[in-house]
Amino acid sequence: xxxxxxxxxxxIIAVGSELLTPTKLDTNSLFITDxxxxxxxxxxxxxxxxxxxxxxxxxxxxxxxRVDLLVLCGGLGPTDDDVTRDAVAIAxxxxxxxxEAITARLRAxxxxxxxxxxxxxxxxxxxxxxAGARVIENTRGSAPGLWIDYDDRVVLLxxxxxxxxxxMLTALAEGSLRERTxxxxxxxxxxxxxxxxxxxxxxxxxxxxxxWSARNPSVAATILAQPGSIELHLSTRVASAAEAKxxxxxxxxxxxxxxxPDAYSTDGRLLEEIVGGLLVERGLRIGVAESCTGGLIxxxxxxxxxxxxxxxxxxxxxxNQSKSDLLDVASSLIDAHGAVxxxxxxxxxxxxxxxxxxxIGVGVTGIAGPSGGTPEKPVGTVAIAVTTPxxxxxxxxxxxxxxxxxxxxAAQSALDMVRRLLLDMR
Amino acid sequence: xxxxxxxxxxxIIAVGSELLTPTKLDTNSLFITDxxxxxxxxxxxxxxxxxxxxxxxxxxxxxxxRVDLLVLCGGLGPTDDDVTRDAVAIAxxxxxxxxEAITARLRAxxxxxxxxxxxxxxxxxxxxxxAGARVIENTRGSAPGLWIDYDDRVVLLxxxxxxxxxxMLTALAEGSLRERTxxxxxxxxxxxxxxxxxxxxxxxxxxxxxxWSARNPSVAATILAQPGSIELHLSTRVASAAEAKxxxxxxxxxxxxxxxPDAYSTDGRLLEEIVGGLLVERGLRIGVAESCTGGLIxxxxxxxxxxxxxxxxxxxxxxNQSKSDLLDVASSLIDAHGAVxxxxxxxxxxxxxxxxxxxIGVGVTGIAGPSGGTPEKPVGTVAIAVTTPxxxxxxxxxxxxxxxxxxxxAAQSALDMVRRLLLDMR
Numbered sequence: 129x130x131x132x133x134x135x136x137x138x139x140i141i142a143v144g145s146e147l148l149t150p151t152k153l154d155t156n157s158l159f160i161t162d163x164x165x166x167x168x169x170x171x172x173x174x175x176x177x178x179x180x181x182x183x184x185x186x187x188x189x190x191x192x193x194r195v196d197l198l199v200l201c202g203g204l205g206p207t208d209d210d211v212t213r214d215a216v217a218i219a220x221x222x223x224x225x226x227x228e229a230i231t232a233r234l235r236a237x238x239x240x241x242x243x244x245x246x247x248x249x250x251x252x253x254x255x256x257x258x259a260g261a262r263v264i265e266n267t268r269g270s271a272p273g274l275w276i277d278y279d280d281r282v283v284l285l286x287x288x289x290x291x292x293x294x295x296m297l298t299a300l301a302e303g304s305l306r307e308r309t310x311x312x313x314x315x316x317x318x319x320x321x322x323x324x325x326x327x328x329x330x331x332x333x334x335x336x337x338x339x340w341s342a343r344n345p346s347v348a349a350t351i352l353a354q355p356g357s358i359e360l361h362l363s364t365r366v367a368s369a370a371e372a373k374x375x376x377x378x379x380x381x382x383x384x385x386x387x388x389p390d391a392y393s394t395d396g397r398l399l400e401e402i403v404g405g406l407l408v409e410r411g412l413r414i415g416v417a418e419s420c421t422g423g424l425i426x427x428x429x430x431x432x433x434x435x436x437x438x439x440x441x442x443x444x445x446x447x448n449q450s451k452s453d454l455l456d457v458a459s460s461l462i463d464a465h466g467a468v469x470x471x472x473x474x475x476x477x478x479x480x481x482x483x484x485x486x487x488i489g490v491g492v493t494g495i496a497g498p499s500g501g502t503p504e505k506p507v508g509t510v511a512i513a514v515t516t517p518x519x520x521x522x523x524x525x526x527x528x529x530x531x532x533x534x535x536x537x538a539a540q541s542a543l544d545m546v547r548r549l550l551l552d553m554r
Numbered sequence: 555x556x557x558x559x560x561x562x563x564x565x566i567i568a569v570g571s572e573l574l575t576p577t578k579l580d581t582n583s584l585f586i587t588d589x590x591x592x593x594x595x596x597x598x599x600x601x602x603x604x605x606x607x608x609x610x611x612x613x614x615x616x617x618x619x620r621v622d623l624l625v626l627c628g629g630l631g632p633t634d635d636d637v638t639r640d641a642v643a644i645a646x647x648x649x650x651x652x653x654e655a656i657t658a659r660l661r662a663x664x665x666x667x668x669x670x671x672x673x674x675x676x677x678x679x680x681x682x683x684x685a686g687a688r689v690i691e692n693t694r695g696s697a698p699g700l701w702i703d704y705d706d707r708v709v710l711l712x713x714x715x716x717x718x719x720x721x722m723l724t725a726l727a728e729g730s731l732r733e734r735t736x737x738x739x740x741x742x743x744x745x746x747x748x749x750x751x752x753x754x755x756x757x758x759x760x761x762x763x764x765x766w767s768a769r770n771p772s773v774a775a776t777i778l779a780q781p782g783s784i785e786l787h788l789s790t791r792v793a794s795a796a797e798a799k800x801x802x803x804x805x806x807x808x809x810x811x812x813x814x815p816d817a818y819s820t821d822g823r824l825l826e827e828i829v830g831g832l833l834v835e836r837g838l839r840i841g842v843a844e845s846c847t848g849g850l851i852x853x854x855x856x857x858x859x860x861x862x863x864x865x866x867x868x869x870x871x872x873x874n875q876s877k878s879d880l881l882d883v884a885s886s887l888i889d890a891h892g893a894v895x896x897x898x899x900x901x902x903x904x905x906x907x908x909x910x911x912x913x914i915g916v917g918v919t920g921i922a923g924p925s926g927g928t929p930e931k932p933v934g935t936v937a938i939a940v941t942t943p944x945x946x947x948x949x950x951x952x953x954x955x956x957x958x959x960x961x962x963x964a965a966q967s968a969l970d971m972v973r974r975l976l977l978d979m980r
Contacts, residue, residue: 145776148597150588153579162576171574172609176600183598190616207756248753291955361577422856423849426870430848433924441876443869444852450867498859
């Protein structure tokens, strides 16, 4: 390849009319930004354009004058609404022609999925390619990506569905795109924190932010908070990967010293992955008895590949009767304390331990809302128990927010209680 | 006021370098879009630009050629980073001058907050105003908004903090902005479709799209597809609310005629809400026996407020042993057919019906991946059974995608099988 100017400055265009409605956000650009930053490419502008060819031609042309990499994402489907290929061809002054190899792949893909009818002719739109484009195979879907060299700039067309976009861009970032960069990467790290609220974290870390930003290389820090989840985002920009890692390691270790075990993840893993890792390490199995979380905890635990090593069974009991029938919770206990109570949560945890069977039992019972609250037990009241043959931890929480937020916070707190118990079992 | 062309087409620019990092999204534009759509103003493009004056001048100039309303949001603070006023003045070719009234208000505001030191001089930046701008008072912060008439177009500068932006825009939408609009709002409706792939839906609805767009009032349609979920988004634009409703009702009824019961929701409800509604109507209770979905189906069913009316219990069985112990699946059946098989799915459904107890049982067993696949039963193979005392429906699916997508599609298909069975029980 001829020696060309490295790519340093990008614009991202997300294409899709739905992204211009009051309810949908473009989130693909976050992933794209992350990959580009890792290659030392700054994102100068992002744009969101509807399924409107003329508008897209205009915006793409305008942005292309100011960047050396233009990434377009979406609008590569088979329908008339999918205008990205057309618009880019017009913006670049290139003709559009059918790529027979793509058509053949599309037909093969369609046949392989076992449909008896032939591929709809619409799908051939996906084989239309601007002159000079290099086709990037889509291993997860029908829309291929396209790489177009335009003088010393690059225009990249990526499919909109995240599961197609992500592996494609990741492969490019390890290959063709990396070859075109020489910049100093922006390196990031996320620390996840449980059991504190944002202002508490901010107060503890405030002095550290200043110290980090004065270091060489400097480390920038931002807190992102939502109910049940606080994340500290750290970033630095330095040519040497070792130096970047050392700076971030230092900031992470400052954070862990300041926050203690409330900082549960320093490597990007989610709480369910951390808990899964601890269960594997200790060779223990878990069972969950869920009332108000309705299966969410089990679902999150089993989101982790390989979770069959530590999950045998969980039981969702949404009625008093099923708590007795399936978890052996004495109905007298429910009568005495109410279904949402610490004794019932503990009995549920013991019940699932016996029934699953499991080494660690979790019992969660609460009022997710919007109805069902009482003055003593308002919506958001959740009792959580974690028990083993040797240990019993029970807490009552009062979460704020809507039903989904209460479920999420209850799941988060239950998993965090399991994590802390497992840490103490070292 | 002289008679001027009503505003119909807008662009929104969110200003702020933090909005170009991999973790922050511009969400102000959703609120702005909602208010504008209510006034009948379409959003043609959204852009996100950092605290970079030249870039902002460029993007604002480019977008301004294609819209009659340009809304900029953020970058109105007192620091050097706040470049929106400057950039707009340059883009419009207007001079920038200090508005003494604003300076006086800023000084008064500063004094009123009880600071003993005088207002820092850089706060005066907030009083710099492009020639001809009308100042919009900010009741919640120091940065005033600005309204600039530019031939028959309007450029609107709004503060970035949502608590300042929202009341300011709401007041404008009830006042100056409303006076400049046609009063023809955009009204939306979503139809959700199961059991078909995007290109099949598109082929069936393609002729209808054309018909709808030719009607008066016209209805615009867009398809949003992701694995397991297809949405048809309809919108229309007409002064009379009754006429808008009638147009959308007609398009929905055309869709339902063309698609049949695959169109499961026409009022925005999710599949779990539709299933919940049918269960309530029929007075039936459901129990779910989940293997590869790991609790996701139960969690989705119980996301719906009031789901305790039809959910008593669900059981997650992640091992063969637990399928036998907790769901009475004969181990000989598992030996004969394998855990991922239609007979086992059916036995799981029958088992949860007996144990919950429930009127309808669902059994789901499959390989979510990434490991565990075999040549005959690759990753993504999922057997789903729905049984009642009188009915038994069993299907084997082969889903594509990662673990999370396989789980979601399996949950979606299981809920859809329940829905169809309930419809047939009418």
